[in-house]
Amino acid sequence: MPHLTDSDVTAAGRPRPGCRKQPGEEGWGRLALGVPGLAHPLLAPAEWGGLSRSGASLDWVVLNVSGGRVDRKVSGGPGERPDPHCLEAVGRLRNAGVCVLGHLDLCGGERPHADLIGDACHFLEWYRVDGFLLDRCPADRAALSRVCRTTAMLEVLSDGGHLVLGQGVHPYPGYAEAADQLITFCGHWTEYRWSQVAEWTADYPAERFAHVVQGVPRTHLEEAARIARWQGASTVFFTDRTERAARAGHSVQTGHSQRIPEYTANTAFDTLPGYWDEIVSQIGLGVSE
Numbered sequence: 363m364p365h366l367t368d369s370d371v372t373a374a375g376r377p378r379p380g381c382r383k384q385p386g387e388e389g390w391g392r393l394a395l396g397v398p399g400l401a402h403p404l405l406a407p408a409e410w411g412g413l414s415r416s417g418a419s420l421d422w423v424v425l426n427v428s429g430g431r432v433d434r435k436v437s438g439g440p441g442e443r444p445d446p447h448c449l450e451a452v453g454r455l456r457n458a459g460v461c462v463l464g465h466l467d468l469c470g471g472e473r474p475h476a477d478l479i480g481d482a483c484h485f486l487e488w489y490r491v492d493g494f495l496l497d498r499c500p501a502d503r504a505a506l507s508r509v510c511r512t513t514a515m516l517e518v519l520s521d522g523g524h525l526v527l528g529q530g531v532h533p534y535p536g537y538a539e540a541a542d543q544l545i546t547f548c549g550h551w552t553e554y555r556w557s558q559v560a561e562w563t564a565d566y567p568a569e570r571f572a573h574v575v576q577g578v579p580r581t582h583l584e585e586a587a588r589i590a591r592w593q594g595a596s597t598v599f600f601t602d603r604t605e606r607a608a609r610a611g612h613s614v615q616t617g618h619s620q621r622i623p624e625y626t627a628n629t630a631f632d633t634l635p636g637y638w639d640e641i642v643s644q645i646g647l648g649v650s651e
Contacts, residue, residue, distance in 0.1 A: 393587060393645055394421040396572050396597040398495070398528075398548075399465060401632035402427075403451040409634045414454040419645045421572075421597045422524065423455060424495045425485070426465035437467045437497055440484040452489050461524055464491040471500035471508060482516055493524030496541070501533035510540045526572065532560035538570060543597065547573040550604065551582065559593040572597035576630040577604040580637050587644075601635035 397420065403410045413423055427441035427448050441448075455462055464485030466478055485491045494516055500509060513525050525541040527533070530548030537544060547557055554575045563571060571594055578586050578600040590598045635641070 392596065393590060394597050395419050395641065395645065396421050396526075396574070396599050397423040397634075398545075398574050398599055398631050399424040399426045400634070401629075402445075403447040406633055410451040411454070412634060412638065413460065414458045416458075416460075416642050419642045420460050422461040422463050422492070422495075422526070424463045424465050425452060425489060425491060427489075436469060436473070438465055439467065439481040440464060440488060444488040448489065452491075456490070461492040462489065463493050463495045463524065463526060464489065465497060466494050467497045468499045468509070468512070470498050471505045475508075475512065478512060479515060479519070482519055486520060491520070491523070493520055493526070493542075495526045495528050497528040499527040499529045499533075499537075501529045501531055501537070503534040503536065506534060506536045506540070509537065513540045530574070532563070535560075535562040538562075538566055543570055543572055545572045545574055546595065547575065547593075549575065551575055551577040551579070551586070554578075554586065554589060555582070557589070557593070563594055566594075568594045568596035571595040572599075574599045574631075576601050578602060578635075580640075583637065583641065583644075599631075600641065601630060602637065603630040603633060603635060605630035 395416070397413065400406050400409050400413075400423075413420065425448065426438040427445050428438045452462055464482065466481055466485075467473060468478065482494060485494070496509075496512070500506075509527070513527075516525060517523065524543070526543045526545060527537060527541045528545045528548065529537070530545055532546050533544065546560070546563070547554060554573070568591075573590050573593070573595045575586060575598070580602060583600060586600050587598070590596075
């Protein structure tokens with residue numbers, strides 16, 4: 363299974379955009395999809411099957427085997443032992459050339475380093491993941507050195523695997539050097555349509571940023587794609603599903619972010635959006651242009 367060690371291509375070999383949107387570009391252009399996680403393959407078999415048929419439209423898919431743990435403090439991980447259903451689902455994605463990321467919850471920077479590395483090793487040993495999504499990653503300057511320590515270790519363990527920081531906000535600019543990609547928006551369409559991009563992101567190419575948006579009406583898909591392109595994000599996940607519970611919990615205010623959400627079960631990403639085939643088709647047209 364190929365590793366994303368070359369920032370110029372996706373795991374499926376599709377060229378990545380090397381700059382932000384230009385005025386002459388329209389439609390979906392070279393946007394690609396990042397899937398932040400689905401329900402267990404036993405609960406969403408059709409969705410996992412559909413991913414393996416999406417081909418070059420996918421930049422990455424996140425594998426979260428255990429889901430939210432009983433204590434509700436950690437939003438999942440590799441589980442206690444290899445899961446045969448997840449092994450089968452990952453195998454299909456691997457055969458399709460799709461990059462699979464293991465889900466690691468940083469708990470806002472409070473997760474012990476040894477626990478994170480232990481989960482990472484299990485993901486690599488059992489599922490041969492291509493990298494990791496570091497969910498609920500801190501966004502403030504004070505935590506940057508700790509996060510860099512973690513990503514440096516993960517890069518060594520995964521042999522240069524693809525690392526994505528799941529902050530959901532624009533973090534302190536130094537985080538751009540700590541990973542391959544940052545999720546700089548994760549929230550509802552009603553917030554996304556009025557969101558603003560941080561000025562410092564203009565110093566980086568579009569493949570360094572991703573947006574995850576729930577509650578996007580089908581009639582506003584083109585508008586959502588334009589927002590992503592104008593804000594300089596090349597990887598997106600738009601869904602018409604919503605989960606208000608995902609917005610519950612406390613917020614952490616920092617000088618460079620609006621919030622780091624407390625973990626609550628979010629079913630908005632358990633299934634693919636109702637217009638999944640339409641998105642894949644639109645992005646496929648952009649890839650072929």
